[in-house]
Amino acid sequence: MATKMQMKTNVIRYGVAATTGLFCLAQAGNASAEVSDADFNALKSAVQQLGEEVQSLRQTNQIETQTHQADLQQIQELRSKLAETQQTAVEAKQKSDAVAEVQSQPPERAPIDEATVNHNFMMLGDAEFQYDKSSGQNGTFLLADFAPIFVYRGGDNILYEAGFDTFLGNNAPSSAGASTSFQLSFAQLDYVVNDYVTFVAGDMLLPLGTYSERSAGWLNKFPDNPLAVDALIPGTGVGTQLRGAIPLGQSGQFINYSVYGVNGESSADGTGNARALDLGGNVGQLSNGGIASLNGSPSGGGRLGYFVPFKPHYDLEVGVSGMAGQWDNTLDMVQSHVWSAGVLDAALHLGPNFEANGEYILTRYGSGDQGEVTQQGLFVQAGYRLAGLNLELPAINNIELVARYDAVHDGLNPRVERYTAGFIYYITNTLLFEGDYEFLHSPDPTQVDHMVLQLSYGF
């Protein structure tokens, strides 16, 4: 557009120059000679024509100037709109970035429903299925064990928990069909009195060692309990208990304690004969409907433990526990016999892939026919996860090799020893496939070497 304007300006300049030239020529002619009327008129006409053309050009120039001004104004408006558009784009990008930032953050957690804060009911537990092949026997599928723990929390400090065990077995010999047993494993109320004291009441898991309290099927690395735990000490007792833990400094160390009083042991047949010792039957409710302890005094016991973590996955726990009380069914304290037990326990973790634990159990009790009977037993077990070898093989990394030695001498029969070797394959962190072979050294012909495969699930 600027070029066009320049061209028009040049035309005007040339027109004025031509007119001036013609005028000079006319003056020159006058100087040299007289001008005729015809020439004068022709010249006048030419001058008028040129004047008209100049006027036309001026008008054209004015129009073009106006057009140019309009164009400049339009350009200014377009520039203004462009700036506005750019500002809008910047703001839109900022908003988009802010939205993306908000969306990239995790969603805000909704507050926990108040009702579930105040109370909550859950079912925890485990389930096991086994295949067993005993030496000299037919292999068989075995054990449909479903062991739920119903847990009810009332508020922050009260918990009621009850564990059950269901078993499937053949009916009595010469009877058809199968029977299912459903038994209460424990049922206890826990009340957290303060940071250091918890009151427990009911049919409680007894802290004689730690195995009894931490032996659910999927927690134990073997498909059966140590011989000494099953034979020498009670798993539960009906009574009350105080327990707790006290931190030592800020490094994670603490001591834990428990003291309890329970009905204690009793006699299976009411006599004081050694083989009548009943570790778990004195629950207060008699078979005839009466309510009484089967002997004249309750049993008392406790445990003192010390836990020290060196760093995560590296720790040691040791404990000493004991229990004592009358066991036979006489109400005469002078004639009664005393049962007592002492347990040493230890558990060691050396990294996420190695752990070992064990217990030593010593019990003594008086009897009418065998005198003082001393029993003792122990178990030591260890596990190593092959993930510690860093083989970068998923199937291998999920395997844990386990081994156990356990023995028991009940004071009435010869000593029994057992060596167990096996593996655990972690299908998930709660679904385990286990395989073990147990070498038994026992005078009992029914106790023979056997292989056990087990699928266990913790929930």
Place this chain on the structure above:
Amino acid sequence: MKQIKFNRFSVPAGLAGVISAAWITSLAWLPAHADPPIAGTASTNSVAAAAPAATAVAASESHHLTGAELYSIHCNRCHPERYPTERTGAQWKTIMLHMQVRANIPVQQSKLILKYLQDNSGR
């Protein structure tokens, strides 16, 4: 009236019980459910507040275990670790109360583990 006679195990067991009861009774007077210590701060426990300043400084400079560290320490002692996302916050509260009693975990440590689990829970 029934005459109660004691056997030879009853006396030491009774003494142990009395001593334990006295000790526990003294503990029961401590503040109930004191807040867990927070890293870099002095404890709100009145016992710690009454301690000399030097002790408080030393305590603040020592390393306080976090909930995640305590989770790593305690939660695979008896079984494979359970993932925080497996349960809701309310469920973890119930489970931690159960485990606090069963595994003898100190209340303060249990609270820190619970907070870690709830902060990373399924919902």
